[in-house]
Amino acid sequence: MTTSATPTTTTAGGLRVAQPTVASHLHEYWQRVRGGDLGSLPAVLGLIVLSLIFSVARETFTSPLNFANLFNQGAQTVFIAMGLIFVLLLGEIDLSAGFASGVCGAVMAILLTNHGWPWYGAIPAALLTGVVIGLVLGLLIAKVGIPSFVVTLAAFLGFQGLLLVLLSGGVNISIRDSFVIALNNKNIPVLWSWVLAVVAVAGYALVQFNRRRARAARGLVTDPAGVVLLRIGGLAVVVLATTAVLTQERAVNPAINSLKGVPIVVPIIAAFLILWTFVLGRTTYGRHVYAVGGNTEAARRAGIPVDRIRISVFVIGSFMAAIGGILQVSRASSVDPNTGGSNILLYSVGAAVIGGTSLFGGKGKIVNAVIGGAVIAVIDNGMGLMGFSSGQKFIFTGLILLVAASVDALARRRAAATGTR
Amino acid sequence: MAATPLLELSGIDKSFGPVQVLHDVGLSAYAGEVTALVGDNGAGKSTLVKCVSGIYTIDAGTVSFDGRPVTIHSPRDAAELGIEVVYQDLALCDNLDIVQNMFLGREKVRGIVLDEPTMEQMAGDTLASLSVRTVKSLRQLVASLSGGQRQTVAIAKAVLWNSRVVILDEPTAALGVAQTAQVLELVRRLADSGLGVVLISHNMNDVFAVSDRIAALYLGRMAAQVKTSEVTHSQVVELITAGRSGTVGLPPERPDGNGNGNGVAVDITPGGDQ
Numbered sequence: 168m169t170t171s172a173t174p175t176t177t178t179a180g181g182l183r184v185a186q187p188t189v190a191s192h193l194h195e196y197w198q199r200v201r202g203g204d205l206g207s208l209p210a211v212l213g214l215i216v217l218s219l220i221f222s223v224a225r226e227t228f229t230s231p232l233n234f235a236n237l238f239n240q241g242a243q244t245v246f247i248a249m250g251l252i253f254v255l256l257l258g259e260i261d262l263s264a265g266f267a268s269g270v271c272g273a274v275m276a277i278l279l280t281n282h283g284w285p286w287y288g289a290i291p292a293a294l295l296t297g298v299v300i301g302l303v304l305g306l307l308i309a310k311v312g313i314p315s316f317v318v319t320l321a322a323f324l325g326f327q328g329l330l331l332v333l334l335s336g337g338v339n340i341s342i343r344d345s346f347v348i349a350l351n352n353k354n355i356p357v358l359w360s361w362v363l364a365v366v367a368v369a370g371y372a373l374v375q376f377n378r379r380r381a382r383a384a385r386g387l388v389t390d391p392a393g394v395v396l397l398r399i400g401g402l403a404v405v406v407l408a409t410t411a412v413l414t415q416e417r418a419v420n421p422a423i424n425s426l427k428g429v430p431i432v433v434p435i436i437a438a439f440l441i442l443w444t445f446v447l448g449r450t451t452y453g454r455h456v457y458a459v460g461g462n463t464e465a466a467r468r469a470g471i472p473v474d475r476i477r478i479s480v481f482v483i484g485s486f487m488a489a490i491g492g493i494l495q496v497s498r499a500s501s502v503d504p505n506t507g508g509s510n511i512l513l514y515s516v517g518a519a520v521i522g523g524t525s526l527f528g529g530k531g532k533i534v535n536a537v538i539g540g541a542v543i544a545v546i547d548n549g550m551g552l553m554g555f556s557s558g559q560k561f562i563f564t565g566l567i568l569l570v571a572a573s574v575d576a577l578a579r580r581r582a583a584a585t586g587t588r
Numbered sequence: 589m590a591a592t593p594l595l596e597l598s599g600i601d602k603s604f605g606p607v608q609v610l611h612d613v614g615l616s617a618y619a620g621e622v623t624a625l626v627g628d629n630g631a632g633k634s635t636l637v638k639c640v641s642g643i644y645t646i647d648a649g650t651v652s653f654d655g656r657p658v659t660i661h662s663p664r665d666a667a668e669l670g671i672e673v674v675y676q677d678l679a680l681c682d683n684l685d686i687v688q689n690m691f692l693g694r695e696k697v698r699g700i701v702l703d704e705p706t707m708e709q710m711a712g713d714t715l716a717s718l719s720v721r722t723v724k725s726l727r728q729l730v731a732s733l734s735g736g737q738r739q740t741v742a743i744a745k746a747v748l749w750n751s752r753v754v755i756l757d758e759p760t761a762a763l764g765v766a767q768t769a770q771v772l773e774l775v776r777r778l779a780d781s782g783l784g785v786v787l788i789s790h791n792m793n794d795v796f797a798v799s800d801r802i803a804a805l806y807l808g809r810m811a812a813q814v815k816t817s818e819v820t821h822s823q824v825v826e827l828i829t830a831g832r833s834g835t836v837g838l839p840p841e842r843p844d845g846n847g848n849g850n851g852v853a854v855d856i857t858p859g860g861d862q
Contacts, residue, residue, distance in 0.1 A: 185724045202732075385705045387712075388725065449702055451695045454684075458692055461681035468679045469693030470664070529683035582731065 189393035203581030204530075207523040209574055210538045213567075214545060221549030228552055232417040235430055239351050239498055241544030242432045243268065243491040243507075247515035248522070248536035249443060250487025253480040255519055256447075256460040258528025259308065259315040261481065263300075263322035264488040264515060269507025270326050271296045271485075272492030273333045276340045276502040279347065286346040290493060297489025298482055300326075305478030315481075323512075331504050341501040350435070351497040354428035357414045363434055364410040372399045432494060436537065439487070443533040456480065460529035491515075510561060514543050517564060521571040527579055542567070592655045594619045594784040595640070595671070595753050600649035602635055609635045613649070613810045615803050617753060617784040622775060624795040624816070625788045627805030628828050633788050636805070637755055641673045642666040654752075672746035673755045678738055682731035686723065687711045689730050690745045714748045715740075717781070718774055736767030743774060753784040760794055772798050792821055806831035811838050 185191065200208060221228040247264045254261045261267075275293035278284040284292070304322060308315045331337055342348065355363065375395050382389045410429060418426035447453035458466040459476045467473050488507075495511075496502045522539025524531030546567065550560045593616035602610040610632050617623045627633050638644045640651070642660040650657050653669050660666050666673075680689050687704070690711045696703040708726055715723065720740055723733075730738060739759050746754050756775065760768040776798045779785045789795050795802060796816060804811040804827035811831045819836070826833035 184726065187725075382705055382708075385709055387705060387708055450700055451697060451702060454688060454692075454695060454702065457683060458681045458688075461683035462679070464677075465679035465681050465692070468663075468675075471693050529681070
């Protein structure tokens with residue numbers, strides 16, 4: 168603000184505002200970071216550091232086979248975390264998401280195996296179960312007014328029990344439906360992998376350029392071309408490099424069973440990442456979610472139906488948990504009383520928070536779930552390769568979650584201190 | 589003076605249970621003028637504003653807007669008439685930017701997608717029409733704005749919708765000297781652009797700096813509505829604290845006056861601000 172030589176420009180209505188340049192963008196980003204708005208930065212740095220450590224310690228960590236495994240292993244966590252981000256944006260919590268995903272997975276498995284339903288009946292049934300669960304939770308929280316912590320804690324226990332009942336006291340139900348099993352085990356052919364990657368990058372570039380052109384046509388301030396190109400270039404590098412690794416042969420014995428191509432679960436994650444990012448960033452509904460999370464009273468006075476928003480985030484949360492459950496059942500080809508139990512919920516909350524979503528509400532993006540989920544998957548996978556026990560993994564992941572929550576809390580204090588600059 | 593008031597209240601009564609907070613209150617706000625509403629704590633200023641904005645319903649009295657009688661039952665009714673209130677706590681979302689806050693709850697959409705360019709353009713036009721020069725970017729988060737800038741955004745939000753009367757509740761209460769001056773200048777410009785402005789304030793300097801008329805509430809009664817140019821500082825203070833000053837104001841207290849007047853026995857301040 169004190170830089171006197173800031174070039175200015177005129178925006179709509181003749182209002183003079185600063186003309187952004189590549190340098191000013193970077194400067195502003197740095198100012199935001201210093202002001203406590205860290206976003207995904209700690210998670211990205213952590214991901215790089217952890218990956219370096221594990222790749223030095225264990226050669227297998229960097230093998231294409233292991234890289235592909237990370238996606239399949241992390242899928243459930245990432246999906247539950249995506250749903251949790253909606254809940255966290257309102258400053259609420261859903262402790263039952265883990266077992267809700269287990270229950271939904273069990274519903275699908277039971278319909279497939281015990282009742283002989285086809286996948287196109289069983290999967291919607293599981294998703295519907297998720298929606299109903301979210302609706303009940305949301306109504307109890309928004310309309311009855313019970314704190315979400317208590318409602319979902321009760322549901323945590325309740326769903327654990329429900330899962331046991333569904334599995335008649337704890338039997339393991341396996342599934343044989345090839346479509347469902349393929350979801351989180353099989354890969355896309357190499358050619359299609361490349362086509363999807365190129366389409367994704369081209370689509371992103373198109374959206375970016377279009378937005379810039381539309382704004383320029385209205386005489387509004389536009390991001391400098393350099394920044395736009397940097398964004399597109401960055402995405403292109405990540406997507407194409409990932410595709411390049413994943414399209415390599417990673418079977419131990421390719422002659423018997425060739426294993427290459429992007430795992431099917433990757434475009435599924437990408438599709439939901441795009442869908443929810445669009446909903447949060449570009450629709451009225453998303454805007455209202457942020458508003459309710461930022462200042463409920465202001466949202467109420469602006470005529471936003473606060474209760475309905477509150478219910479809806481729990482519906483989305485449980486719906487995404489259902490997808491996570493389906494993918495987990497697909498990966499294990501079976502469901503057992505601990506599907507969605509154990510560390511799944513805490514890994515998912517951890518993924519969202521580590522990725523940069525605030526526990527205090529109002530701040531977070533869907534991509535946080537993917538980045539945070541990657542950190543969790545890398546820790547879990549890397550420490551496993553290094554021969555650490557489950558106990559040690561839990562302790563370390565717990566510590567990482569604490570660190571992320573501390574960063575969030577400290578950043579909030581810092582933002583409060585610098586907010587009135 | 590010859591013009592009809594844009595907003596005219598007369599004979600407004602309002603009780604909360606046994607406590608009558610407003611007695612027969614009248615108030616006129618003219619287009620192009622700043623009407624300062626002053627009064628001590630508990631005099632009924634906030635209650636009166638909430639009656640006008642539709643948060644409370646009035647027990648008796650009439651509200652006229654643009655010369656015709658209207659009924660206001662909800663904030664939405666008030667907004668449809670073109671009455672906007674900027675409350676003391678501003679009701680802004682810190683985690684949203686200037687444009688997003690200004691359009692909160694009334695977003696422009698194209699299909700299902702938010703029409704950001706249109707909103708940004710309208711926000712820019714509005715801020716420019718208020719001669720705001722201090723924002724770095726329309727996409728700045730409100731959290732990073734100063735108190736005066738926040739007040740400006742809140743006011744801009746109120747005038748964005750072609751509103752005709754803007755009621756400002758203590759807009760300078762939390763501001764420093766320079767920012768107070770900025771906001772007062774903005775208040776003056778609102779009136780100069782043809783809006784009717786009602787300014788609630790405790791600060792005599794502010795009141796004399798920008799207002800054209802002063803309406804003083806005293807214990808739930810309208811003590812006097814005077815032109816700012818015709819009174820002095822101390823007269824207004826007397827109106828606020830005693831309800832009368834020389835020949836202006838409420839009639840002198842009569843111990844044998846009608847029952848519910850401010851007789852000697854009735855010196856309990858009506859709780860207007862709960």
